[in-house]
Amino acid sequence: MSEPTRIRAQAQGGKTTVRVLMSHEMESGHRKDGSGKIVPSWFIQEVSISLNGKVILDADFGPSVSKNPYLQFVIKGGKTGDKLSLAWKDNRGQTRTDEASVS
Amino acid sequence: MKNTFPQTPNRRDALKQLASLTALLVGAGYSTFAQAAYNKAAFDSKSVNEAVKFQGGGGIAESKDILLNAPDYAENGAAVAIGMSTALAGVRKIMILIEKNPASLAASFEVSEFVEANFSTRVKMSQTSDVYAVAVMADGRALFSKKEVKVTIGSCGS
Numbered sequence: 001m002s003e004p005t006r007i008r009a010q011a012q013g014g015k016t017t018v019r020v021l022m023s024h025e026m027e028s029g030h031r032k033d034g035s036g037k038i039v040p041s042w043f044i045q046e047v048s049i050s051l052n053g054k055v056i057l058d059a060d061f062g063p064s065v066s067k068n069p070y071l072q073f074v075i076k077g078g079k080t081g082d083k084l085s086l087a088w089k090d091n092r093g094q095t096r097t098d099e100a101s102v103s
Numbered sequence: 104m105k106n107t108f109p110q111t112p113n114r115r116d117a118l119k120q121l122a123s124l125t126a127l128l129v130g131a132g133y134s135t136f137a138q139a140a141y142n143k144a145a146f147d148s149k150s151v152n153e154a155v156k157f158q159g160g161g162g163i164a165e166s167k168d169i170l171l172n173a174p175d176y177a178e179n180g181a182a183v184a185i186g187m188s189t190a191l192a193g194v195r196k197i198m199i200l201i202e203k204n205p206a207s208l209a210a211s212f213e214v215s216e217f218v219e220a221n222f223s224t225r226v227k228m229s230q231t232s233d234v235y236a237v238a239v240m241a242d243g244r245a246l247f248s249k250k251e252v253k254v255t256i257g258s259c260g261s
Contacts, residue, residue: 015219028227030205045141056217062146064201064209064226066182072223073212 007100009075009084016078016102020071022047022088028063043091044069050085051075078102146208151200151235154208158196160237160245169248171236172223180228180254185209187236188221191246196239197222203232228254 003023010017022044029041041063049057057073082102089095145157155163172186185199197220198211209226220238228234231254237247 026227028205030229045146051217054217056215058213058215059222060141060146060211062206062208062210064204064206064228066225066227070184070223070225072186074219074221076217076219 002094002096005086005088005096005098007084007086007098009078009082009100009102011078011080011082011102014077016075016082018049018071018073018075018084020049020069020086022069022071022086024068024088024090026061026063026065026067026069030063041091044088045091046089047071048087049073050087051078052083053085142211145211146206148207149205151202151207151237154200154206155198155237155239155245155247158198158208158211158239159243160196160239161243163237163245163247166238166246166248169236169238169246171234171248171250173234173250173252176253176255177228178255180230180256182225183228183234183252183254184223184225185234185236186221186223187248188219189238189246191220191238191240193241194220194238195241198235198237198239199224199226200235200237201226201228201232202235203230204228207235228252230254 006021008019024044025042027039027042031039033039043063044061047059080102085099087097145154148154168189168191170188177183194214199209200207201209210224212222214220233249233251235247235249237245239245
């Protein structure tokens with residue numbers, strides 16, 4: 001079971017700055033383990049972020065994104081109490097959805 | 104002690120509700136992914152040009168309006184902070200590419216009317232390379248800005 005995504009969203013001056021930390025190994029498929037075998041790729045491919053149930057941002061990742069992906073973006077508008085939801089899906093088909101409120 | 108007994112079923116109910124809510128949200132998550140298919144061809148591309156083409160961008164041109172924020176030196180290639188933004192109107196997609204990584208395209212963001220074309224993330228770099236921020240405009244043009252980031256300890260894709 002994957003760890004929850006940490007989401008911080010702060011509304012200020014008519015916009016909302018969102019900072020996200022997803023928990024994922026993000027194996028590139030190029031790294032070798034101790035015995036010289038290639039560790040198979042395992043990374044988040046798709047990220048979908050919704051505000052109050054409506055999709056506002058779709059992002060696609062390749063294996064070049066760092067372990068435990070960090071993402072910062074700015075929503076036009078948004079206010080305290082708005083519900084943010086982040087869903088990701090990795091190349092093994094695993095998914096995870098987490099929610100947070102704008103503060 | 105007696106007081107705690109009546110509370111137990113409530114807590115159970117709450118947990119049950121939470122579980123069903125989570126299931127519902129996971130379901131919702133699935134349906135959102137179906138709308139935009141993952142562009143495997145672009146993410147497998149070995150060059151910046153090829154990846155941009157697969158992402159629907161043509162006529163790639165350098166532009167001062169695309170701002171790329173990257174360090175001059177990265178001590179550790181495992182996590183290099185990259186920021187990109189533009190004030191241009193009509194941006195459809197904005198991407199980060201690392202020219203010398205095994206696959207160039209690192210991340211791609213669909214710019215909707217609800218978000219600013221302003222994103223920061225962290226990427227892996229296998230070696231010193233040019234980093235590109237590319238914006239695909241509504242008219243299909245691809246505008247970019249690039250910067251060389253010198254990597255001291257490469258992350259061979261780790």
